[in-house]
Amino acid sequence: MVDMDFDLFVKRMKAKTDIDLSQYKEAQMKRRLTTLRQKNGFHTFASYFDAIELDSKLLNEFLDRMTINVSEFWRNPGRWEAMEKKFIPEMLKSGGRIKIWSAACSTGEEPYTLAMIAAEMGAQDRTAILATDLDAIVLQKASQGVYHERSVRDVPRSYLQKYFSKQDQDHYVINSQLNKSIVFKQQNLLHDSFDSGFDIIVCRNVMIYFTEEAKHLLYQKFANALRPGGLLFVGSTEQIFTPSQYDFESAETFFYRKRS
Ligand SMILES: C[S@@+](CC[C@H](N)C(=O)[O-])C[C@H]1O[C@@H](n2cnc3c(N)ncnc32)[C@H](O)[C@@H]1O
Structure with missing residues (x-):
């Protein structure tokens, strides 16, 4: 109607x-x-x-x-383990810089998770992370990097000790060193043009809100923004049913690789 x-x-x-x-x-x-x-x-x-x-x-x-701005550090830990143990080391192997885009990053948990993984591998200086969202308010929070105790409960203990400091009774703040590899920028995925040459694009838990048509165009734009061999990491309800139509192949559950 x-x-x-x-x-x-x-x-x-x-x-x-x-x-x-x-x-x-x-x-x-x-x-x-x-x-x-x-x-x-x-x-x-x-x-x-x-x-x-x-x-x-x-x-x-x-x-x-x-x-809807809900986010978490290490959301779906098994998938982040694949990122940490398999894909980031693979991207770093070439010895050059890696370029990552955390799209629809909300309050910053995903880009900081990526930055911590890179730092842990001693590769912070070789990692550039673009973190974008439609919402200017969440981006401001993201760049401040202050989180309630509740939000950091899934951060592995060793990372919490190394990359956060206690700000007060209930809050932790991300070490400013980590911010250096991240650029926060406002961007509308459905409207704006994208940068290109990314090794990894992380875009999770926003495509579920889009129509099929909007999703289709977005997958195409993501494929164009990745370098051949680059990876798209999606949310756990966001599988792409026919990845080949975007020149993707499945690399792991919820990871798609652009064909070389
Ligand atoms: C549920 S959060 C997902 C956060 C994070 N990616 C995660 O999975 O934990 C969805 C985010 O998508 C953003 N968003 C919604 N529509 C958008 C659009 N058209 N372009 C860019 N970001 C958008 C919202 O502002 C929100 O921060």
């Missing part, structure tokens, strides 16, 4: 923010935004949008809710 009120909201939001909600799965997105609209006391998306135009707090709340 066509919902003109919601469709118009999507169009006006695109014009205002460049965020194209029509490329996210509709039922999910609509449910989340309807709850938010109702919580703020608006009966239609039209009146909600008018209010957003006048109130940056409402806009920030909308951006915050539509993006």
Whole structure:
């Protein structure tokens, strides 16, 4: 059923923010935004949008809710073990620099996990990590590198001791040395152009929110951004069903390699 009120909201939001909600799965997105609209006391998306135009707090709340920022260090540890034991050593073997992109990095747990792995191998100086997200607020948090005790519970003990310091009773801060290999940048995966020549792209737990069509274009853009032999690491519900159509082959569960 066509919902003109919601469709118009999507169009006006695109014009205002460049965020194209029509490329996210509709039922999910609509449910989340309807709850938010109702919580703020608006009966239609039209009146909600008018209010957003006048109130940056409402806009920030909308951006915050539509993006879902949950992240973790070492999320799915078995897969990170493959990254640590197999793929990063393989990339470093050539002796040159490696170029990694952590896309949709949220509050920075993934790029810092990558930076710790590289540092542990004595390869921090040879590793450049680009970390991007749509949401400027999470990127700011990421670059500060301050985490609640709860968030660091999956960080292996030896890494916690080496790469974090206790900031206060409940918080840890990442050692500033690690930040040096990471560049944080705001970027919309559905809209912006990508850099190229990456050895590894990590993009997890955001594609689940996108429509099939948006995902298809994104896989193609990722394939173009990787060097031949480079790897794409996806989330645990984000398998690519026919990787060959993007010139990928499966390298390990949730890792795809661009054919050489
Ligand atoms: C659930 S978090 C995933 C964080 C991390 N990759 C992980 O797996 O732990 C999803 C992230 O995707 C970001 N995001 C949503 N839409 C995006 C888009 N179009 N372009 C870039 N990032 C986007 C959100 O801001 C959010 O930080």
